[in-house]
Amino acid sequence: MSFVIGLIGVVIFALLAPALQLIARARAWPLAPVTLIAIAAVVSHALGVILGALLLAQFHYWDAASIFGFFVMAYVFAFGAVYKSVSLDILLGLVNRPEQSAPLSVIVEQQVPRLFQGRIDVLVDGGLVKPENSHFSPTAAGRSMAGRVGRLRHVFGIGDTGLYDFAD
Amino acid sequence: MAIGRSSEDLPGRDGEVIGADLARPPGRRKRAMPASLDRKNATSYRVSTLAGPQRQPGRFAEMNMLPGPAQIAAICLSAALPLLLICYARIIRGSGRRFRLGCLSVIILFVVACIALPGQRHLDDVVGGAFLLATAIMFFYVLFSLLAWGFTLTLLTSLVQAGRPLTSEQWAAAYMQGGDLGTFTHNRLKLLIGSGMVMTTDGRLAPTAKGLAVARLVKLVRLSTGLG
Structure with missing residues (x-):
């Protein structure tokens, strides 16, 4: 049952993390997306532990923490891949074109310099x-x-x- | 291998069974200590957070804070993974290959630990250990890939290494160590083409069916993680 409590924590995290991202963007909070994910992870884990201690006669913390940690890291992994991956940006750039294809020169001369400029902006900001x-x-x-x-x-x-x- | 850990098979203070104690009438129950160390199984340590044996619904229960033997092995191997990667740095070429070998090593050591550790294995302990080890592998992969292939970090280090202010064109050349953005683009495209997500036909790049599926998945993940 402790694993189920860990999974409930994952569900809370999966709802809380995107909600925080959307609120942060809407209200222009000066917090990095990774910081918001960390906040969501801490809050949802704490809620899960409290729930486990309240509901279960014998709550095994590490059983709950293991499954929670696994799915939260999988989330972070997926988030990191889609957030700033150059390769996936190139792929999406191709898919989003009306003809769904482009000569290499367009990628080299237009899309990659835009990505390059975007990263410079990240470093400056x-x-x-x-x-x-x-x-x-x-x-x-x-x-x-x-x-x-x-x-x-x-x-x-x-x-x-x-x-x-x-x-x- | 035992399946699960029920309250009946959890010995309490001085080896007495908490489940059996709970079955007694309330007046005959022995009073539990706030914290107890199981002497038959030194890895089982419980913290009675409030009610002990006279727990009522909605009150805090006993919480087992110590990991099981397989989980301890997984935690130790998780801490050993970066040390192993440092050792492999001297003998194995290629960041990706080194990371894969490091992961394979800790997985094999975890399996060996599960077989060799004395005492009965509990399925939930082994499953929890496997989850902990997988969590550590993903965590270190995120950090390792940022160090090895991080675009933004490498941009920063190349600017610092240049030792003077650079225009964006000079910065791109410094990043590519003499190459240009075309070299960088080819490197990233090689990944997309090699994994079958993009193909080249008549000098044009186009996504394959797999690439279209991945692009749809990426959009879904972006939407569900709040990135839009």
Whole structure:
């Protein structure tokens, strides 16, 4: 039954997380989508635990937490994929065209530069990069984050190209 | 393997059975301690949050806060996964291959732990452990993929590495380490074409039936997650 309580927590999360995203967008809350997901996860997990403690004679916390964690991470995984995936953006760009096809040049010259500009805007809005005339330079926060990312990449033996390695 | 854990098979303080105690008339019930350690099964630790054996509907119940043996194994292996990836960084080339091998290693170790750990296995303990391990794998994959293939993060690191202000065109060239956005586009398209979602015909790119299905799924996920 503790697993069922975990699943009830998942249902609460699945309702709360999109509701928070919609409210945040409508009211222009200065909170990142990931922060809203974290808030939804904490609230729904707490509600699930309280419900389990109230309803069950023997509530096994880790049984409920395991199934809750699994489905919430699956949600985060799916959310991350559709939120900022370049590949899926290219696919949707093709599907949304009236003729559902495009020459490669259109993708290279129009769609990818738009995606590129969108990511620059994310970095500027996040205070990691500042625009100066027609140039861009990193802020102190941007340098700090790049340093942390570089150290983590070094520790995990990850290159810094950001490209898929199809030799894998 | 036992299926589930009923209240009857949960020994209480000093090995006495809580279920049996609950079956006694209220006046003859022994008073439960606020917290008890099961001496037959050291992994079973209960916190009586309020009512103990005289629990009434709507009151807080006993909560078992300690994970079972298989769940403990899964938690330890989850913590070991990033350490394993660090070790593999020295011996295995390719980020994706390294992550897959890391996951395979912890899954095999979890199966071995489920077989080798002493004592009776409970199905809910093993299932819970498997869910915990899968949760950790997904969590680390999200972080690992951001580090390895994150577009925005790599844009930032390339700007910092350039060491001077760049125009957007120079920034794109710095990001591609001498290449251009065409190289980047080809890299991402290779993924779409390789997975059968996009095909090229007469120099034009078009989604396949699989690509159309994935696009519909993406729209559905965007709608249901509040991204619109």
